[in-house]
Amino acid sequence: MARFAIEMNRTASTTLPVGSVGVGTTTRFDIYDLMLGSEATPQDSVFLWRMFACSAMGTSTAVTPKALDINNINAAAILGGENHTIDATPVGGAMLSIALNQRATFRWVAAPGGELISASTAASGFALYTPTASALIAVTATAHANQY
Amino acid sequence: MSARRGNGVGIIIDPSLPHVQEMDTFTCAHCSKVVFLHEQDGSRKADQGGFCMPCMKAVCGPCADAGRCTPFEKKLDAYEAKGAARRRLFRELEGG
Numbered sequence: 001m002a003r004f005a006i007e008m009n010r011t012a013s014t015t016l017p018v019g020s021v022g023v024g025t026t027t028r029f030d031i032y033d034l035m036l037g038s039e040a041t042p043q044d045s046v047f048l049w050r051m052f053a054c055s056a057m058g059t060s061t062a063v064t065p066k067a068l069d070i071n072n073i074n075a076a077a078i079l080g081g082e083n084h085t086i087d088a089t090p091v092g093g094a095m096l097s098i099a100l101n102q103r104a105t106f107r108w109v110a111a112p113g114g115e116l117i118s119a120s121t122a123a124s125g126f127a128l129y130t131p132t133a134s135a136l137i138a139v140t141a142t143a144h145a146n147q148y
Numbered sequence: 149m150s151a152r153r154g155n156g157v158g159i160i161i162d163p164s165l166p167h168v169q170e171m172d173t174f175t176c177a178h179c180s181k182v183v184f185l186h187e188q189d190g191s192r193k194a195d196q197g198g199f200c201m202p203c204m205k206a207v208c209g210p211c212a213d214a215g216r217c218t219p220f221e222k223k224l225d226a227y228e229a230k231g232a233a234r235r236r237l238f239r240e241l242e243g244g
Contacts, residue, residue, distance in 0.1 A: 103164065106161075
């Protein structure tokens with residue numbers, strides 16, 4: 001098992017993901033920690049953040065996962081993506097949904113056993129959206145993931 | 149505080165709030181949805197989901213209402229098996 005951090009940035013969009021975390025091979029992974037916020041000039045804006053499981057990751061700029069353990073010798077099978085130009089393919093309802101003011105920072109930490117697990121099917125994973133964004137400003141999300 | 153009780157936790161740090169807002173969460177054992185047990189003002193949510201006796205895990209409201217035990221791990225296994233069958237077929241087709 002290896003742990004990685006994936007940071008995703010983009011100018012908020014109400015249709016395209018902030019970022020995605022998936023796998024290119026047949027390896028399971030889970031997300032156990034998620035941080036959301038905005039680095040734009042503080043102002044009152046409304047954001048709805050939603051995370052979906054996806055069966056395809058769309059087209060995006062690749063993000064290199066950063067190993068959280070410098071002694072980790074496992075290569076990352078996890079693929080990060082940001083600045084999508086083609087949408088991911090969400091499956092089912094939102095797995096995590098939170099409404100936030102732009103000024104706020106949010107962190108979710110899973111209980112042991114309560115991680116968001118992705119199937120070990122290539123190109124499956126998670127994508128994070130801001131379907132409601134009253135200001136299209138810079139937003140950032142960081143996910144910590146366990147690769148099995 | 150939440151982690152000590154075995155729950156997940158959602159933390160909102162908002163300058164307009166008087167303090168850091170913590171909300172207990174759990175992940176539904178049937179659909180893997182993250183369920184917040186508190187509203188953002190700190191009060192407890194009316195719908196706390198349910199508990200599945202066959203798998204002995206907490207589930208969200210809609211999954212509790214469904215009344216069936218379909219653990220998310222089993223759904224993942226089925227989804228992966230479908231992918232494996234497709235890959236086998238492609239390999240056989242490529243092999244001629």
